[in-house]
Structures are given as structure tokens and as C-alpha cells.
Amino acid sequence: MFTHLKLQSHMAKKNKKNSKINQRIKDFFDGDPFDVGVERVSSETLSDLFNTLGIYDIDHSKEMLLKAIRMIWSEADSGFRSDILNFFARDNKIYKSSRPKEQHLEREDKIDSLIDELDATLEEAAYLRDAFKDIRSKKITIEKMESKLKHIRFEIKRARLQKALDGIFDTNNSLEFNASLHYILYAQSFHKIMTLSTKTYSDEYIQNSDDEEIIREIEEDKERIVEAKQKEVNLFIKNLPQEHLYLSQKDITTALRASPPKYKTSYPPLKESLLQSVIEKELNLVSLELHKEELLVRVSESFLPPYSDIEHNYILELHIELDSLLRDIWQSKELDFSQTIKDASAHQEEDFLNSLKSLIQECREYASLLHLSQEELHKRVYKDLLERLDGSLNLNPKVARKTLKAFIGSTHDEIVKMQRQALLAQTIRDFKNLFAMARGMRRKLTLHIGPTNSGKTYTAMKKLEVADTGYYLAPLRLLALEGYEGLKSDGISASLITGEEQILDPEATHISSTIEMLNFDVDVDVCVIDEVQMIGDRDRGWAWANAIIGAPAKEVIMTGSSNSKAAIIALAEYLGEELEIIEFERKNPLTLLETPTHPKDVQSSTAIIAFSRRDVLRLKQEFSNTFSVSVVYGNLSPEVRREEARRFRSKETQILIATDAIAMGMNLPIKTILFSKATKFDGVNDRNLVASEIQQISGRAGRYGLNEEGFVGALNIEALNIVSKNFYKKAKEITIPFNVMANLEHIKLVSHILEENSLSEILKFFVKNMEFNGPFRAYNLDDMLEAAFIVDAYNLDIATKYHLSCAPLTLKSPYIIAAFESYILALEKKIPVTYTPPQLNRSYATTAQELLIAEDMVKEISLYLWLSYRFEEYFLDAQLARKTRGILNRYIEESLQQTHFVQNCRICSATLPKNSKYNICQACFKKNYTRKSYRGKRRG
Structure with missing residues (x-):
């Protein structure tokens, strides 16, 4: 309504301005309007007018110019009309008409002449002159004057009646008058003036009836109304x-005393302060505003937004009808606002939820790359929105826009990072293209497959020896060392590169290396990748996959078991490279023993297989009563393992007790392999050995040139049943996808694109977000991630963090982890890292625990030496560490040659009985068992 009135006012002003321009333009056309007078303007002047108006594209014929200027005048706003007026005012030329002009009387004379024709009093004449003083002369007619005179006479009569009746007629001709009403209550008596109204009287009745008649009827009406109102007051009281x-x-x-003479409510109004005191007894009132017909009440409410566990307090506005509220208060009725609050809050919350839904949708569309859950998305929006609401639920467009802007600002960096991640994932999706040098070569792949003792690795190594340049990639440091020594013994210049040892020959044409140390930027003629079936290994398989894909060699020769065939074919097809497969047969027969071998029946040249360090040491003590024994297990350093193997090979010991560490590449004079058990813990579960594991270990018996035939059996029927079941079974094929892992260059690429210096975040990105076109998946780098979490706590560059996370760590050893963290701290502070040799109390260990400590000390040295090759300027005591490693290895060797170890209880350190199967004493077992039983009873 207000907008409509403003528009009417604007149009009125605009019409008034146009009217003035229309009147002024006539001055230049001899009183004629524009449309008539413009005909007398020449074509040249009209053309000049259009140029002045900035209109050039027009036909300059007189007919077209007149048509166009008339159209502009009729349709243009006052601005264009002003420009046209100013054009003619500039020349100040009058375009006179040739037609004779009609003679008009002046306006005042016309008004007076018309008044003379009417029967009007002097008062009425004055009103008429005032009414028509601004009307154009030609629009003043006798009919209009007569109509106006009739209206004037009606208003004069109304004014006369109002004076006589002591009241005022409203627009409906109902007389409003004041009456004195008598109030008697609570022993008080007073009169109160109130404004009352009569019935409605028609214009015709007032206009045509006699004054006395009208006054008499209205007075009677007034008396009736006052009497009825007094009765109403009395009844109310x-x-x-x-x-x-x-x-x-x-x-x-x-x-009642303070009530105004006139009010619209059915019951007397109450002051705002009094209403507030009444309302606040019923509601949690915040504020109150009294208006003519309603009471605006603000109360405190709470609302639990969706996906939130924190209530939002807001002010709820209640619009309470004043008339019904006053009625209930005066009638002393119980006030119940529950439904009002329920309806208002439901309406308010519904509006909020609808607006929130739209806002959430906009935020979701913007942040779609973040894949936020509903809960997380709402949580982020609320972070800014609830503060902006400022104690309300009014989520208006302005608040929504500001909240969306804040959300965009807070998520912008995350989205940019996700966009970079998406671009990066797309860039490196085809994993093979990350190895640029290998892709630039015309490579040939050769696969040597067959059982153990078939000559497949021997043949590959012979081809490596005759190549001009070559690489041998071994699964173990011990085998890399043997490969290096084999090359050197044949007169080939070679270097050895392992994680903790590098023997570099500047003239070397060949490199023997552990597979993880492959340099993808050194091209050679032949690269031999040993034990290729390891590509299926859960923890280290990525190293074989990376090497096969990225080894920069003209010919890549892979050696492994037959179950790797399908996997290598799939890999070659992905690479689009030539693959030759050469299959080998075992040279010596291998016989499965049909019955278990009793420990008393074990013969020399036998290897007994266990699957834990504890079992190896227990079996050593058991068989040391009868045989001289060598032991090999994973926790021993390569030097000790090599020395133990040498002792067995040279007949200094009669039998070998080992874990499956002997399964790869160790050529030993083993005649018989006996499994002490056929189950192992694989890092996740205790499980039975599978066919490939049994065949790989069994193949170490009866080595060609050392024994004519090999035998395989077990020390017990349980183990023999598992071995027998899998001995002739075809090994499970290695299947795709293969695990692959990022190298340092890949890590640097991710770090640069994502602007991320947290190695753990980069590794998680690589594991979780990389999808490859080929038969690959990102390796689950659990151990590397655990190391990355450690190094991320220090201020180091990404390359340093990567090298540290690849270090040979035993994460379960607190001793190793403590040493590792001290090395990281030194690198962060850029201070030298010294090595302090341990003090040994005797020449060998007397307990298994002392032996374990010595083994950890060797691992610490391995870690120190590994780091010294990467941070040579900080790890200055490499020579001392190597010397100490020799001392510790001899200490361990001496320990292993002892007949028995004293076993101690891991809880109280008491000495355990000889050959105890348990690592706690009987007293601790009973104490622990009793405590558990008691706890179980309490739970029950």
C-alpha cells in the first residue's frame, strides 16, 4: 500500500512537470499545442533538432521528421521534452498560426459570470472562487459549478449540525460525541468521559431534512446510546x-480512570507495564510492545538444529490479539499461551529449516569435492551461521549470503587442495609413465621360472656376467653380498649397494644391490631381478613391481617360482614389452618322507625349520645334547647368518635350525628338511603354511652338486599332515593387482603440487587417492606411515623425512625407536650424531634376553650405518659402528655356540626350567591365572 501511494505521488509529480512543459512549449507556437505547432517548423530546423537530441539515423524528409518528432514527444519522459523545449527556447522564435484565434474570457471573469447565474450566497461564492482558482478557464462550466455548490452547501449544513449537536460526523455520517459515565466500585464513585457514536445517517437525509428534525432525532439517539453504555458499565463492574x-x-x-475516551478494544485497555507484569508470570518474557490492536511479545526459546547436539537459543515473537487478551485478563481466566508458542515456533522453525536446506544445498554444491557427510557439512555451516543469527531463527537472504561467503572462504583452501589432488591423480594414474628412463628404452623381458635347485638363477647370473654393464637385484642383503662376491671372483668390476653398506668401485661395470636400492636413473645392458615371486608379497611386493616396471635395462631377467608366470605375463602386456619365458626343471629329486621323524632319529646334514626366534633357540638347546648346531633366523644380522651358514657348510656343525629365512637363495649342503611345525604368524594371523611356502623351503634340500637326493619331512604328525597336503599341490597363482609404492621423486612431486610438507599426509594421499590404469594398487604403507608420523613431529624437509621413514626400523623395539628419535632430533638441530659402543660383561650371552639385546644393538648399528650413507656429514662414526658390529656379531656367534641358554621369567626374571615351553614361571602363571579368574567372576 505504501509503495502504491509512493508510485501515485511520483506519477503525479511527473505529470505536473510534463504539464508545465506542455504549457511553455505553446509560447513558441502561438498558443497551439506541440503536435499542431510543429508543422510550421522547417525541415532544416527539424534536422538540427534531431542532431541536438543525438539522433542521426533518420530519413530527413519533412513527412518522416514530423512523424518521428511527434512520436518522441508523446512517448518521451520529461527529460527529452525539456531538451526539445530548450532547443526552441534557444532560438526564441515564434511560429505563428495563420488561423484566427478564439477569444477567451479571463478565468476570474468567467468564474464571476457563472456565479452570477447561480443562486449563491456571498459565503458560497467565496468557496466557489477558491475551488476553481487553479482550474483552466475552458474546463470551468456551469454544470461543474452547480455540483460543487451542492457539495459546499452540504458541508456547511454538516458543520452547523455538528455545532448544534456538540459532536463530529465521521466519514459514514455517524455522530461521535462525548458522554459522562458514572462508575461506582470498591466504595469509590467517579465520572468518566467516553466518546460514543450514534447510528449512521445518509447524505440524502442530512441534505434534505430540516435542521430541527435532524437535531431532535440525533439527540434522542444520543440519549439511548448513553443509557445503554451506562448499563454496560454497570454490568461490567x-x-x-x-x-x-x-x-x-x-x-x-x-x-478504568486512565482509560482514554475512545478505544477500539471490547474491554478497557491496560498499561503496558501492567500487561508485562501479567505476561511475565506465564512466559519466559524478554520484551513486550503494546500496539493498538495487538501485543508483540518476545520470549526465549531453544531449538536443536539438525545434525547438532547443541541447542540454539533464540527470541520468538508472539503476536497476541489485544482484544481477546484483555477479555481473558478482565474476566480473570487462566492464560494459556502454549498453543500460540507451539504454532509460532513451528512456523519459525519451518521457515528456518527451509532456508537452511537451501543454504546447505548451496554449500554442498560448492564443496562437492570434499565429500562431506551431512553431519560435517552442517557442523561447518553452523560454525558461522549460528553466530550471525544473533539470538534469532531468522535465516534471511542476507544472513544466508554472508554465511555462504564465510563457508566458501573457510573451505577454499581445502577445495583447491582437492582439485590439485584430482589433477595429480590424473597426472600419475598411468604408473609406468613415472619411470621416464625405462619408458624411453626398448626393453626385453625374460622370465626364468621353475622349482628351487633348477639352475634358473645360475643361468641368469651367467648372462649378467658376460654383459658389458649389469645390475643384480637381490631380496636380501646377504644375497646381494654373495652376488657381489661372485662377480668379483669372476674378475668383474662391481659395486655393492645395500641399505647399510656401500662398497663403491669408480670403475665398476656391474652393481649388486638389494632390490629396494635400485637406482632408476642408471641404465645398464642386463638387470637380473631375483625371486620374482616376491611381487605377490604383502609387505615387500611393491619393490619387485617397481623394479620390473622401472629398471632401465635393455634386458630384464626375472627368476622365480612357476606361480609367478601369469602375473608377469599380465605385467608385460600392460607395459607393452616383449616377454620370453624359459622354464627350468629341478636337477635333483626331492622325496617326501611318509612318517614323522623322531628327534632321536635326526641325522647330520638336516635342517629343522621353525617359525619364531623363541622356537629356534628352544630347538637348539634340545638338539645341542646330540649335535653341534648352527642357527639362522631373521633377527640375526646378515654377517652372523652368513657365519652360521659357513659353519654348517664346512661341517663344523652337524645340523641347522632355522626359520624360513633360508628359503631364498642360500645354497647349503642340506640333505633333509624337517618341519618342527607347519604354522606361522604372518603379521596378522596364525595360519597353516601354503603350498608355495612349503615348496620354497623344501627346495633347499638336496642341492645340486651337494647331495644326490633331498628329503622332506616333519618332527610330528600334525606338521607332516600339512606338509604332505601341500607338497605336490600346485602353488597358488600370484594375482593382480600388484602393490606399487612412490619413490622419492614421486613424493617430491606430490609435495610440490599439494604444497604439503607432512610426509604422513602425502603417503595417505598416495595410498587412498591413487587409482591406476594398470594392474596396480597403492601399497598400504603401514610401517612407513608409522615412521612418517614420528618424523613429521620434527622440522625437516620432505626429502629428509622420506629417507628417515625408509630406514630399517624394528617398530616393536623401544630400544631401536629411542635411538631413531635421537638421530632425528640431531638432524633437526643440525648437530653431529656420534656412536657410543656398548659395554659387554662377557664374551657371550647366557640368557635369551641378553642375546635379544645384542641383536637389537646390531640393528641399531645397521640403522646408524644406513643413515650414514644418506646423511654422511652428520653420522661421523661409521667406521667405529662397523668395528662394534663385528664385535657384537662375534659375541652373538659365541652365544649361539653355547649348548644352553638360561631362560628367565619375563615377569619376575626368575630362572625357568631347562627347555621350558613357557616364558613365565609357575608362580607368575598361577598368580596371573588367579587374577583373571577373579576378574571373570566379577564380570559374571
């Missing part, structure tokens, strides 16, 4: 409750 719920006698008396 009579019905007031004796004990009022909300109003005291003083409140009632004051309200």
Missing part, C-alpha cells in the same frame, strides 16, 4: 471477580 487472578483493586480502578 458487577461481573468483576472478587478475587482477581491478575489485577488488584487499585489496578482495576486506575485502569
